[in-house]
């Protein structure tokens with residue numbers, strides 16, 4: 244019987260910006276050591292990271308941008324954006340493993356060889372079609388959405404994001420796309436990068452009403468989260484997606500060094516559990532979770548483990 248697939252290995256861990264950086268290469272191990280201590284390894288299938296092709300990247304990103312990343316990845320110099328996302332030697336290859344693992348997970352969800360999937364180092368939701376942003380080089384979520392459409396013929400997709408930061412790279416790339424439901428709970432952009440995701444941003448043109456932005460005030464906890472979450476489920480019920488993508492960023496947990504929300508892992512567990520139920524009802528169980536942000540190692544270990552546990556039991 245197909246189980247939950249989890250993508251693990253040094254090729255995926257390598258995506259990061261050096262030891263001591265909030266987005267350091269130690270994040271994957273911090274999660275997995277904790278998950279194993281909880282006994283979660285007994286209920287999943289470990290999958291090795293897979294690299295993405297250039298062709299796959301260019302389903303979402305512009306050719307010029309991919310060429311720039313490849314160039315700076317060779318030199319290891321400069322920034323890939325205005326100063327948040329440094330180029331290091333090999334960053335192109337590392338980012339390809341993030342995207343490729345997500346694409347492999349999608350293929351396996353569609354062919355039934357995975358029941359659910361979790362790619363811990365993924366959900367790089369800030370990257371734009373033509374630039375990096377906020378520690379995100381390639382937008383694996385965006386490439387996944389384009390690949391679902393262009394390769395697998397899947398049109399109706401629900402993208403749910405509970406990272407503390409607004410998913411601007413996904414949102415503005417598909418703002419006018421009526422078949423992509425976006426529901427994003429995040430810290431109010433007046434207090435946190437990237438500053439976007441106001442409640443009145445609900446999609447443009449034919450996509451009006453297919454996007455839900457819920458900004459939460461700094462200090463908001465599980466109670467505010469639960470109240471906001473009530474608004475997410477009816478939208479998904481109404482859309483009846485063919486697959487659900489879930490960016491479960493752990494930087495919305497109390498104690499993150501760069502954000503101000505105060506959720507507990509119970510919020511992540513609740514969202515994952517409810518999304519599994521919706522996935523079972525509408526999309527043959529297909530749910531892909533992507534780790535997203537999270538810069539307090541203990542927090543990301545607990546939040547992602549709560550998500551993984553929900554995926555394996557729900």
Ligand SMILES: [Zn+2]
Nearest residue numbers: 406408494536
């Ligand atoms: Zn974040």
